[in-house]
Every structure is written in C-alpha cells, then in structure tokens.
Amino acid sequence: MKVSKYLFHTYKEIPSDAQVISHQLMIRAGMIKKIAAGIYTYMPILLRTIRKIERIVREELNRAGAIELLMPMVLPAELWIESGRWNYYGVELLRFKDRKNADFCLGPTHEEIITDIVRQELKSYKDLPINLYQIQTKFRDEARPRFGLMRGREFIMKDAYSFHTDEEDAKREYKNMYDAYTRIFKRCGLRFRAVSAATGNIGGTLSHEFQVLAESGEDEILACNKCDYAANVEMAISSSIINNYEDKGDRFIEVNTPNRKTVEDVTAFLGIGANRLIKTLIYICDNKPVALLVRGDYDVNEAKVKAIFKCEELRLANDAEVESITGSPVGFAGPIGLNVDIYADNSIQGLKGAVVGANRADTHFKDVNVERDLKNIKAFYDIRFAKVGERCPLCNRGVYERYRGIEVGQVFYLGTKYSSKMKAEFLDRDGSKKPMIMGCYGIGIGRTAAAAIEQNHDENGIIWPMPIAPFEVHLLGIGTDIEEVVRRCDLLYKELLDLGVEVLYDDRDERPGVLFKDADLIGIPIRVSISKKSIEKGGVEVKLRREKNSFIVPFDKVLSEIKNLIDSEYKFYKGGVGGNK
RNA sequence: CGGGGCGUAGCGCAGUCUGGUUUAGCGCGCUUGCCUUGGGAGCAAGAGGUCGGUGGUUCAAAUCCACUCGCCCCGACCA
Numbered sequence: 100m101k102v103s104k105y106l107f108h109t110y111k112e113i114p115s116d117a118q119v120i121s122h123q124l125m126i127r128a129g130m131i132k133k134i135a136a137g138i139y140t141y142m143p144i145l146l147r148t149i150r151k152i153e154r155i156v157r158e159e160l161n162r163a164g165a166i167e168l169l170m171p172m173v174l175p176a177e178l179w180i181e182s183g184r185w186n187y188y189g190v191e192l193l194r195f196k197d198r199k200n201a202d203f204c205l206g207p208t209h210e211e212i213i214t215d216i217v218r219q220e221l222k223s224y225k226d227l228p229i230n231l232y233q234i235q236t237k238f239r240d241e242a243r244p245r246f247g248l249m250r251g252r253e254f255i256m257k258d259a260y261s262f263h264t265d266e267e268d269a270k271r272e273y274k275n276m277y278d279a280y281t282r283i284f285k286r287c288g289l290r291f292r293a294v295s296a297a298t299g300n301i302g303g304t305l306s307h308e309f310q311v312l313a314e315s316g317e318d319e320i321l322a323c324n325k326c327d328y329a330a331n332v333e334m335a336i337s338s339s340i341i342n343n344y345e346d347k348g349d350r351f352i353e354v355n356t357p358n359r360k361t362v363e364d365v366t367a368f369l370g371i372g373a374n375r376l377i378k379t380l381i382y383i384c385d386n387k388p389v390a391l392l393v394r395g396d397y398d399v400n401e402a403k404v405k406a407i408f409k410c411e412e413l414r415l416a417n418d419a420e421v422e423s424i425t426g427s428p429v430g431f432a433g434p435i436g437l438n439v440d441i442y443a444d445n446s447i448q449g450l451k452g453a454v455v456g457a458n459r460a461d462t463h464f465k466d467v468n469v470e471r472d473l474k475n476i477k478a479f480y481d482i483r484f485a486k487v488g489e490r491c492p493l494c495n496r497g498v499y500e501r502y503r504g505i506e507v508g509q510v511f512y513l514g515t516k517y518s519s520k521m522k523a524e525f526l527d528r529d530g531s532k533k534p535m536i537m538g539c540y541g542i543g544i545g546r547t548a549a550a551a552i553e554q555n556h557d558e559n560g561i562i563w564p565m566p567i568a569p570f571e572v573h574l575l576g577i578g579t580d581i582e583e584v585v586r587r588c589d590l591l592y593k594e595l596l597d598l599g600v601e602v603l604y605d606d607r608d609e610r611p612g613v614l615f616k617d618a619d620l621i622g623i624p625i626r627v628s629i630s631k632k633s634i635e636k637g638g639v640e641v642k643l644r645r646e647k648n649s650f651i652v653p654f655d656k657v658l659s660e661i662k663n664l665i666d667s668e669y670k671f672y673k674g675g676v677g678g679n680k
Numbered sequence: 681c682g683g684g685g686c687g688u689a690g691c692g693c694a695g696u697c698u699g700g701u702u703u704a705g706c707g708c709g710c711u712u713g714c715c716u717u718g719g720g721a722g723c724a725a726g727a728g729g730u731c732g733g734u735g736g737u738u739c740a741a742a743u744c745c746a747c748u749c750g751c752c753c754c755g756a757c758c759a
Contacts, residue, residue, distance in 0.1 A: 110692090111720060115693095133751095136750085239759085241758070242681070242757060242758075511759080539759090579717095611719065615720085616720045631718095632718065
C-alpha cells in the first residue's frame with residue numbers, strides 16, 4: 100500500500116479528552132474516529148490489526164473444535180422475555196420498536212439466540228457436545244463509555260457457546276477454551292494472567308477472566324507471589340484471621356457514644372483499633388433484609404455475598420429501612436437483639452473484647468465476645484474483600500500482590516441457567532429428557548488491540564507485536580527529488596509485494612523528520628528506508644521499531660534479510676510472553 | 681443515575697465575566713508558489729465558521745436569560 104493513495108492522517112497534538120495511552124495513540128495515529136460517545140469508526144490501518152486478531156482467534160478456536168456461525172445483531176424481545184433478561188438486563192440493553200410496534204433490541208450477548216437455535220436443531224445426546232462461535236459487533240448502552248476502544252458502547256466481540264450432556268464434559272470444554280485463550284493472547288504478544296472471576300449478570304458458577312496487565316486497566320487483581328493463584332479482587336479468597344485478644348470481663352457493657360457513627364469516629368472515641376470493631380451492615384437481598392457482620396478494618400464484598408446467597412439483587416438498606424429494622428438511626432446497628440437473619444464474615448470469628456452497635460442512638464456495646472454473646476449469627480462465610488499483603492490462602496506461603504488489568508476475555512461455566520429456562524433439552528441414552536449443560540466464552544477484539552498498545556509503546560508511539568501489526572514492513576523513501584531513491588524504493592516495494600510481504604510504502608514528498616515521526620507513531624515492526632545517505636553506504640537502512648539502533652543492508656541482500664527479520668519477529672512472539680506458568 | 685466541566689473552521693484553543701472597533705481571531709492541518717531535505721523547517725499568497733440547537737431580552741447577542749441536545753471528567757454501575 101502506498102501512503103499517497105491510502106487513507107492516512109496523523110495528528111501532532113494529544114487529544115484533550117483521551118485519558119489512556121492507547122486512546123491517545125489511536126487518535127493521533129488516525130486509527131479511530133469517534134462518531135458518538137463510545138462509538139467509533141475503525142480506520143484502515145487499525146482495521147488491518149483488528150482483522151489479524153480475528154484471524155488468530157479463528158485459527159485457535161477452529162483448532163479447538165469450535166464452529167463459526169453468525170447470528171443477527173437485531174433481536175426480537177420474545178427470546179429475552181423467555182429467559183427473563185428483558186427485565187433483568189436493565190438500561191444497558193438498547194431497545195427499540197419496528198414499524199409494527201414490536202419490541203426489539205441490539206444484541207449485547209447471544210445466549211438466548213444460540214440456545215434457541217440449539218434447542219431447535221439438536222435433540223439427541225449424539226449431537227452433543229457442540230461449541231458454536233461468532234465474531235460480531237455488539238452493543239451495550241454503557242452508562243459511561245471511556246478510554247476509546249477499551250470501553251465502547253459498540254464493540255467487536257468473539258462469543259462462543261458450548262452445549263454438553265453432562266457437567267464433566269462441560270468442564271472439559273471450559274478447560275479446552277481456557278487453553279485456546281491462553282494460546283490466542285500469547286500469539287497476540289500480550290503479558291496477561293488468567294484470574295478467577297465473578298459471573299455478573301451472565302450467570303453461572305465458575306469463571307476466569309484473561310487480564311492483560313497494565314496500570315491503566317479498570318480491574319483490580321490480587322495474585323499470589325509464590326503460587327499460581329490469581330483472582331479478580333471481587334473473587335479473591337480471604338485468608339483466615341486469628342483474633343487473639345483477651346476477654347475484658349464476663350459480659351458486654353453498654354457505652355455512651357454520642358453522635359459517633361462511623362468506624363473512625365467510634366474507634367477514635369473509644370481508643371481502640373478498627374480490628375476490634377464489628378461493623379453491622381443491613382442489606383436487602385432479593386427484598387429480604389439481612390445483617391452482615393465484618394471486622395471494622397475490612398469491607399463487605401457484595402459479589403461474594405451475591406454468590407453465597409444466590410441472590411439476584413443485593414443493595415444496602417436505605418436510612419429509613421435501617422431505622423425500621425434496627426430501631427435506631429444509621430450508625431448504631433448491632434447484632435445483639437437484632438431481629439433479622441445475621442451472617443458474619445470469618446474475620447470476626449473468635450473475636451473478644453469487641454465493640455458493636457447497640458441498636459439505640461448514641462450507644463454501643465463493648466467487651467463483646469463473639470462466641471459468647473453473638474450466638475444468633477446463623478453462619479460464618481468469606482464475605483469480605485481480601486487485601487494486598489495478605490497470606491495466600493491456597494499455598495499458605497506467598498502473599499497477595501496487587502495488579503491492574505484489562506479484561507480481554509472471559510470464560511464461563513453456565514450450567515443449566517439458560518437451558519432450563521428456555522427448555523434446551525436433549526434425549527439421553529436411556530430415553531430421558533435432560534437440560535443441556537452450557538458454557539460461554541468471550542473475547543473483546545477491539546479491547547485486545549487497545550490492550551496491546553497499552554503494553555507496547557514508547558514516547559514516540561505504538562510498537563506493534565508482529566503477529567498483530569497492520570503491516571510487516573514500513574518502507575520510507577527519503578528525498579523524493581532524487582531519482583535513484585525513488586527508483587530503488589519503487590523496485591523494492593514491488594519485490595516485497597511479489598514475496599507476499601505486507602508493506603506500507605511512504606512515498607509522500609515529505610521531509611525526513613515527518614516520515615520518521617509518523618513511522619514511529621504507527622509502529623510497524625520493521626522500518627526500511629532508502630535515502631541518499633543509505634545509497635552512499637551501499638544499501639538500505641533497516642530498523643526494528645522495538646530496538647534502538649539501525650543498520651545498513653547491502654542492496655543484493657535486502658530481500659533475504661527482510662524475509663529473515665520478518666520470520667524472526669514472528670518467532671519472537673510465537674512462544675508468547677504471558678500467561679500463568 | 682448523582683456531582684463537576686465543556687460545546688467557536690478538520691484538530692487544539694482564545695474571545696463570553698463587563699453585549700457594540702472583530703469584517704469572529706490564533707496555532708496545527710489543508711491548497712498554490714518559492715525554498716529546504718536524516719527526526720514533525722522557512723517565506724509568501726489562499727480556501728475554510730449558520731460561534732451545538734430553539735426560544736427570549738435588547739437599537740444591537742458567540743457574549744445576558746430560559747429550555748434543549750451533545751461531549752468529557754469523578755463517583756455509582758458494568759461480560
């Protein structure tokens with residue numbers, strides 16, 4: 100491709116509304132154009148990268164035995180009503196009506212549609228397992244789209260859905276997809292980790308996210324520094340706590356705590372550490388109030404609570420609800436004498452000499468012994484956020500370290516959540532009807548491109564890993580008024596094309612500085628320039644984008660040398676640079 | 681959805697508080713010519729704007745008022 104004939108325009112100024120580096124560089128390099136909040140055009144150069152990522156995804160999924168199809172983006176409401184998500188999904192589902200006033204939506208994900216297809220087409224255990232995928236534009240009406248392609252409303256996603264006769268086979272496929280994802284992201288040249296994750300409103304019970312490690316990432320990850328365990332902070336298992344305080348007396352005592360409502364106020368007033376206070380939080384869990392107890396220096400993790408109580412909607416009670424449930428203003432709730440179900444975090448197990456609210460204004464109880472005084476706790480669970488530096492509960496040797504990550508893929512074990520609601524059943528060997536067991540698996544294609552830039556750039560621009568670079572070679576003709584420069588460039592361009600090399604030929608009549616700056620900005624892995632200087636040195640100048648120095652290659656060796664460089668660049672990324680060990 | 685900010689040429693901005701000497705400017709980019717050629721050169725001449733929209737106040741509105749649409753940031757939310 101010749102730049103003079105291409106759609107190619109770069110910008111010197113950093114766009115003021117772009118916060119993260121991938122967004123800034125994509126705009127400066129003319130790779131995306133915004134048309135509305137979170138909705139972008141993929142310009143020609145970036146589209147080549149998107150297509151390459153898609154190709155890697157297709158190759159690995161096909162190899163793993165998945166089958167590609169393509170479902171519609173415009174979806175009728177019926178299937179969503181059937182699954183219950185027409186109401187549950189909320190405002191993120193973009194809804195509209197057709198000319199007959201029938202309800203439709205833009206597909207944010209396709210569990211309903213694929214389940215409908217499979218239940219019509221597949222009736223026998225002999226038809227299973229099957230794994231179907233598509234690469235398609237999705238739409239989710241995000242409250243706050245941001246960071247360019249990282250969190251758009253419209254985005255390209257690969258989504259796959261698998262159907263099985265039994266749990267064991269579904270878990271085998273889960274592992275199969277997990278391994279395919281590992282290969283995909285390694286081939287894209289990314290440093291990433293697979294972490295255990297919450298299942299959100301897709302549903303299901305088991306999930307891993309593939310997180311590209313980058314400080315600009317929106318997700319927080321805790322990972323053991325000794326073993327393989329890594330988890331989204333929403334899911335990270337808390338380590339057990341030993342509370343070894345002595346009892347103060349043989350019963351708890353009432354204390355006056357005028358207007359001391361927060362953990363900070365109460366602990367400062369009573370002169371104790373936050374680890375001696377028990378927070379009592381009133382939650383509404385699917386319309387039913389519950390009290391959750393956690394030590395004052397920890398926070399309740401709502402994702403864990405949702406999972407344990409299998410509740411769909413969980414929220415903190417509002418002030419009025421707290422008052423009617425506890426009989427006291429907010430800030431003085433406590434477990435003693437409280438008349439709702441009480442559950443506690445493991446962190447308060449065995450705690451003695453503790454402080455709790457008294458369910459009366461301006462009053463707390465102190466010298467509380469959990470075992471002795473809080474017999475009304477129904478059960479202890481891990482319902483708090485784990486913290487950095489905590490001992491890893493799995494290997495018990497390492498400690499948690501904190502990373503930030505960009506979620507580029509997620510795998511879910513769904514079970515029968517959709518198949519039972521939508522009657523996706525098969526006839527088993529013994530003639531009995533059973534719901535299919537499902538899994539689903541997503542990859543954000545555009546987000547993967549953005550994540551690759553977050554990890555691979557310098558102060559001058561993008562440094563694409565060869566497997567997903569828009570072109571393999573960037574050819575620069577420096578000095579278009581010199582006949583030999585132009586002649587040699589034109590010839591080399593043609594020879595490279597004949598060899599099947601993807602080459603972007605910058606044939607513009609620009610000064611060297613402009614050509615070099617643009618080349619660095621768009622980040623093609625191999626730069627080849629021909630100029631008066633290089634000709635005087637008897638060849639072309641070659642430079643790898645990811646390395647500092649250039650070198651001269653004699654004209655008669657140029658083609659073989661470039662071929663070798665391309666091969667070795669692919670090899671450099673082939674083994675991959677990321678993943679859990 | 682709560683809080684804050686911003687809409688002026690393709691992009692980045694000044695002008696708005698204090699309405700009128702502004703024919704609405706500046707930088708980048710774009711067009712033409714000269715010149716220059718190893719890290720975003722220089723000179724000269726140009727093209728390009730219903731000042732987000734609607735309504736109002738006024739002799740007069742980019743500027744004041746009301747409504748409205750859009751965009752960005754923080755938070756809540758989110759495969």
